[in-house]
Each structure stands twice: as C-alpha cells, then as structure tokens.
Amino acid sequence: MQTPQPLSEWGSGIAPTGGASTEIAPQVFRVTATNPSMMTGPGTNSYVIGSDRLIVIDPGPDDARHRRRLLEVIDGRPVEMVVVTHTHIDHAPGANPLARELGAPCGGFGEDDGFIPDVLLGEGDVVGQGDHQFEVLHTPGHASNHLCYLLSREQMLFTGDHIMEGSTVVLRPPDASLMDYLINLERLKHLSPPLRSLAPGHGRVITNPVGIIDDIEHHRAQRHDLVRSCLESAQQGSPEELVALAYPEIDAQRRTVATMSLWAHLRYLVQQGEASVEPGEQTMKSVFTLQSR
Numbered sequence: 350m351q352t353p354q355p356l357s358e359w360g361s362g363i364a365p366t367g368g369a370s371t372e373i374a375p376q377v378f379r380v381t382a383t384n385p386s387m388m389t390g391p392g393t394n395s396y397v398i399g400s401d402r403l404i405v406i407d408p409g410p411d412d413a414r415h416r417r418r419l420l421e422v423i424d425g426r427p428v429e430m431v432v433v434t435h436t437h438i439d440h441a442p443g444a445n446p447l448a449r450e451l452g453a454p455c456g457g458f459g460e461d462d463g464f465i466p467d468v469l470l471g472e473g474d475v476v477g478q479g480d481h482q483f484e485v486l487h488t489p490g491h492a493s494n495h496l497c498y499l500l501s502r503e504q505m506l507f508t509g510d511h512i513m514e515g516s517t518v519v520l521r522p523p524d525a526s527l528m529d530y531l532i533n534l535e536r537l538k539h540l541s542p543p544l545r546s547l548a549p550g551h552g553r554v555i556t557n558p559v560g561i562i563d564d565i566e567h568h569r570a571q572r573h574d575l576v577r578s579c580l581e582s583a584q585q586g587s588p589e590e591l592v593a594l595a596y597p598e599i600d601a602q603r604r605t606v607a608t609m610s611l612w613a614h615l616r617y618l619v620q621q622g623e624a625s626v627e628p629g630e631q632t633m634k635s636v637f638t639l640q641s642r
C-alpha cells in the first residue's frame with residue numbers, strides 16, 4: 350500500500366528561526382521560540398501586532414528567554430490582550446506569565462492544560478481595534494478549543510496549529526476530530542472577503558491560502574482512502590494493530606503519531622457510517638469493524 354506523498358513547500362518570505370523576530374506585514378512581528386523539534390518544526394511562532402496598542406498571539410512555551418524577546422518587541426507599548434490559539438504545551442504556557450508581567454488580560458476558548466483565560470473568546474468575537482483588530486473564528490479539529498484570529502486590515506489569518514507550513518497537523522483523538530478539522534478547513538476557502546495570507550504557528554507565511562487548503566484536503570483524502578482500504582482488508586482491528594498494515598515501514602519515532610492519525614481516520618469512518626467501534630472508553634486499542642454494505 351502506498352503512503353501519501355509528502356506535501357510540497359508552501360511558504361514564502363523569511364524562514365523563522367528560534368530567537369529571531371521578523372516583521373512579516375506592516376506592524377505584524379513574528380517572534381519564534383527556541384523549541385525546534387519534529388512536532389514544532391523550526392519552533393513556535395508568537396506574534397505581536399499593532400503600533401500604539403498591541404495584541405499578542407500565542408506566547409509559546411513558558412520560557413524566560415522567549416518572554417524577554419517578546420518584551421523587547423513590545424517595547425513598553427500597552428498590550429490590550431494576550432490571546433492563545435489553543436492550549437497545547439508549545440503555544441499557551443507562556444501566556445499567563447507574560448500577561449501578568451504586562452498587566453494585560455489573557456484570552457482563549459476556555460480553561461485547559463493549565464491555561465487560565467481572563468476573557469472567554471469564541472466564534473464571531475472581536476478583539477482589539479484599528480490596526481490590531483481581529484475577528485475570532487472557532488476552528489475545532491486539531492484541538493477542540495482551537496481558535497484562529499483574522500486580522501481584518503490584511504485579511505491575514507493567524508492559524509495556530511489549524512494550518513502549519515509544510516506539513517499536515519497532528520490529530521490526537523479523542524480531543525482532535527478529523528470531521529471537525531475538515532469542516533473548518535473548507536470554511537476558510539469561502540470567507541468573504543477572501544483570505545490573503547496565513548500566519549501559522551509553525552513555519553513561514555503562506556500567501557496562497559486556497560491552494561494550500563486544497564493540497565491539505567487532497568492529502569487527507571488520500572490518507573482516508575488508505576485507512577479505509579486497510580480496514581477493508583483486515584475487516585477488523587485497533588489503531589495499534591492497523592498501523593503496521595497502513596505504514597509497514599514506519600520508524601518507532603513516528604509510529605505513535607501515525608497511530609494517532611490512523612485512529613482519527615477510523616473515527617471519521619464511524620461518523621460516515623462505514624465502520625463501527627466497540628463501546629466503552631475510546632483508546633488506541635479500541636477495535637473498529639468494517640460495516641457491511
């Protein structure tokens with residue numbers, strides 16, 4: 350069975366490197382944390398937006414050096430809110446400490462993973478004003494508490510881990526949902542006015558949003574076909590059992606991520622009525638069975 354092809358290069362402009370800050374659009378600064386890894390690519394991108402008053406997006410890990418760099422870029426200007434796209438450990442732990450130091454409120458979808466928001470944000474909310482005004486989009490999929498922030502003046506979407514540059518994002522059930530993910534990808538193609546660019550949580554700026562979303566959807570569809578055909582040949586199996594069939598040559602390092610992804614696809618097959626899953630608490634050992642048609 351063929352594994353899907355890796356995605357081509359998507360981004361443009363200066364590549365992020367840990368510790369660097371770059372102005373990616375007028376009064377939009379990207380500050381990259383020094384946490385590069387297989388999961389975070391070149392590291393987490395934090396963003397500081399505005400001229401006289403600011404919004405900070407995703408302060409990243411709770412790392413004193415990264416916080417110092419953010420404070421240098423902020424340069425004493427008032428921060429209206431520190432917001433997070435979601436509460437994963439590479440995006441949110443730096444938010445509460447930075448907000449405390451600035452005397453600014455923290456905003457996010459809800460309390461989770463140790464992150465405590467002062468302001469609850471959701472679909473349709475607006476944060477900031479003028480050159481730092483954002484519309485909030487609730488985009489569950491990668492994480493159920495995931496938000497994207499649309500900078501209205503640039504039609505630039507800050508995507509967190511909903512879309513990252515150069516690779517598909519990891520889906521970890523049961524919090525992650527492939528069905529929600531795909532719904533919230535597709536909707537981005539139909540925003541009015543259309544998106545002009547994406548500023549992801551990892552990687553460079555993406556200037557061809559619709560083309561990239563088409564690529565991701567195509568890649569996911571290929572993977573879904575692969576998982577469906579594995580279940581068709583095995584008839585039954587858990588994510589841990591089926592991963593060897595889907596990705597026979599996978600190395601130990603990537604095996605857990607691949608198993609998670611396969612699990613997300615199996616759950617989507619259940620939602621589509623093409624498979625069933627044994628009742629009880631859902632884990633990577635839960636057995637999925639092909640539905641006879």
Ligand SMILES: [Zn+2]
Nearest residue numbers: 435437491510
């Ligand atoms: Zn994440």
